[in-house]
Amino acid sequence: MPRAAIENGRAAYAYDLVANFVQKSSPDSQKEYRAYVKKLPAMIKTNGLGQTLAFYYAKAGTHRQVYEQIAGWIQKNHGNLVPGDDFIEAVVKLDSQDYRLIATEVIALVTWMRRFADGMIDVKSNSEGERNAIPS
Numbered sequence: 001m002p003r004a005a006i007e008n009g010r011a012a013y014a015y016d017l018v019a020n021f022v023q024k025s026s027p028d029s030q031k032e033y034r035a036y037v038k039k040l041p042a043m044i045k046t047n048g049l050g051q052t053l054a055f056y057y058a059k060a061g062t063h064r065q066v067y068e069q070i071a072g073w074i075q076k077n078h079g080n081l082v083p084g085d086d087f088i089e090a091v092v093k094l095d096s097q098d099y100r101l102i103a104t105e106v107i108a109l110v111t112w113m114r115r116f117a118d119g120m121i122d123v124k125s126n127s128e129g130e131r132n133a134i135p136s
Contacts, residue, residue: 007108010073014112017069022120025062032062034117040066040110049103050092057088073109074102 022030036056043052056067071087081098082090091102 010109011112013073014109015116018113018116018120029062030121031123034121036062036066037110037113037117041107044103044107053088053091070106
């Protein structure tokens with residue numbers, strides 16, 4: 001498959017993930033989502049893919065949703081490397097070459113998710129509006 005087609009597929013998938021999340025969640029959850037997605041590539045580079053995914057897996061709520069979104073993409077596109085229902089178990093059992101491939105793929109997906117989250121999620125809070133309000 002040509003590289004452009006892979007990138008376009010990844011972008012379309014990421015757009016759908018973020019758009020669906022934004023549509024179904026509260027503004028506070030959206031802000032959490034945006035923050036968690038933004039931190040994820042640095043966490044992978046610092047701690048490794050396995051530890052980062054285990055952290056997101058162990059948490060409830062928005063962390064877990066981000067984990068599930070990533071798992072869906074990897075299992076859809078690299079199911080031969082991470083078979084079965086237990087995504088985290090499959091990832092930590094990969095050989096080093098496949099582990100690096102999956103880590104690179106996750107970072108590429110999350111890069112798109114970050115871009116879309118930045119565009120779709122308004123991070124202005126009520127406290128900013130109150131601070132900028134003219135006192136009566």
